Structures are given as C-alpha cells and as structure tokens.
Amino acid sequence: MYKLLLIACAFLISGCPGPRDYFPRIWPAQISIKDGKPCVTVQPEGDEKVRSVMIYEMTEMNNQRRFESEPYAVRDDECLDMNAYPFRLNTAYVISVTLISEKKRQRAYYKSARGFVTRFRLSEGAHGLQVEEVEPEPPNWGLPARSSDEFELISPEQQ
Template sequence: MNKFILIAAVFLLTGCPGPMDPVPQEYPAQARLVDNKVCITVPARAGDKIFSVQFGTESGREIYKTFGQPDQQLPVVQGQCLPTFDFQFKPGERYAAYYKLTNPHTGPGKLFAARFSLEKSENGHLQLKQYSRSEY
C-alpha cells in the first residue's frame, strides 16, 4: 500500500502530462528563398496576426519574441513572407522556425513550423532544403 501511495504522490507532484495537457498541434509552414533570403509563408486566414515567433539552430542560436498586446501583433497576409526580425540565417546550419498565430474571429491560435537547412552551392548561391518534423 505504501508503494502505491508513493508512486501516486510522485505522479501528482511531477505534473506528468495527461489528457488535460495536450501537446499543441503543429501545422506546416513553407520555407523558400526569395532574392537569396529566407522567406517563410503560412496558409493565413483573414484576421491572422503573429502572437509569437521563435527561430533556433542546432548550434544554439535562437530568438524568441512575443506580442501579447493586440496592437503589437503583426498582420499575416496569405502568400507574403513572414517577418524574420533580422535573424541571421547562415549557410551550413539547420533551422527551426515557429510562428504562433492568433485570430479573434476563429478561436484558438495555430502553431506553424518550418524546419530547413541552408547550404551554399558551388556558384555561391544559397540552397534551402526543408525537413519534416521526424527528419530534423
């Protein structure tokens, strides 16, 4: 009986995830090069705005920005590149980019993710390769 109480207490104190703590669903964002610069797009809906953005590399460089106030949130337009906030994308690294969008008309926000690497070709042009979540 004591073992059961101890195990139950450990689970209660550690806050193990359960059905009330769902992992947020991730939607794919598209990364490509436009004029030799990284361009990330998402299938935006009318009224979508950026709530937060995070970029990271395998080497540990990252940036995270949150726009909690509605007047700070930047609008998202279908087919237009999302802002990268002067993050320096360099060849030879793998990247993960996350955009959390909010929309007062459609309910809870959505999390979009793009995973990609940049390489420099022999002629000096950048090449972008996208990865799936399982490949990253």
C-alpha cells in the first residue's frame, strides 16, 4: 500500500501534463517578398492586434531583436512592421509574432493571445531577392549537452 501511495504522489507532484492541460497552438505565418523586403503576414481574428514581433537568427537563437510597441491592428494581407531590422542574405531567420485580443483578456479567457511563427532564409535569385522557407535543424544527440561538457568513454579495463 505504501509503494502505491508513493507512486501516486510522484505523479501528482511531478506536474506531468494531463488531459485538460492547455498547450498553446502555434500558427504558421506567411513570408514573401514585397517591395524588395521580407513581408510577414498573419491572420488576425476579431479584435486581435499585434503585441510583439521577435526576430531571431536561427544559428544563434540568443541573437534576437524584439519589436514591441502599443498593440496595433493589422489586416491579414498587410505586412508586419519590421523595417528597422537589417536582414542579411544567406542567413536563416525565425520570426515569432504574438497577437492579443483585449476583449478575450478582459473576460479572463485563457486563450487571449495567439502565436505565429515562420522560418526562412533570404537569397539573391535571378529575379532579385527571394525567400526560402526552412525547417529547424534537429538536435544533434551525439554532442554533449553543453559545449563545456566533455565525456570520456571508459573501457571495462579502466573500471
């Protein structure tokens, strides 16, 4: 009985997700070239406004720039305001956009914000600037957890 109680407590304390836990859905944002610049569009619903735009270079996810101002309305065919970011050729980017609904937030609706993400690389093509959507690289499980970690293989004779 004690072992069963111990196992049950471990599941309750661990915080594992349950059947009614909320996992936010990430929606795809669209990327295109408009007027010689990258153009990211999202699909707002109702009173949703753009709360923040975060731009990461995919190779160094810590190298980011966040554009956050007063929430502003945007149409589904309108480009997000990213003119201040200096995009470079042959660099992979991740753009994350957060839309927020003030009406849903006032009603304490837990899904008052939605996230959109796109991943792309800019390159120079025959007809000018072009965009190529990319997928994130899968983790390399053969590498140490941190670059400072070093692992040594120990042979049975050394044990």
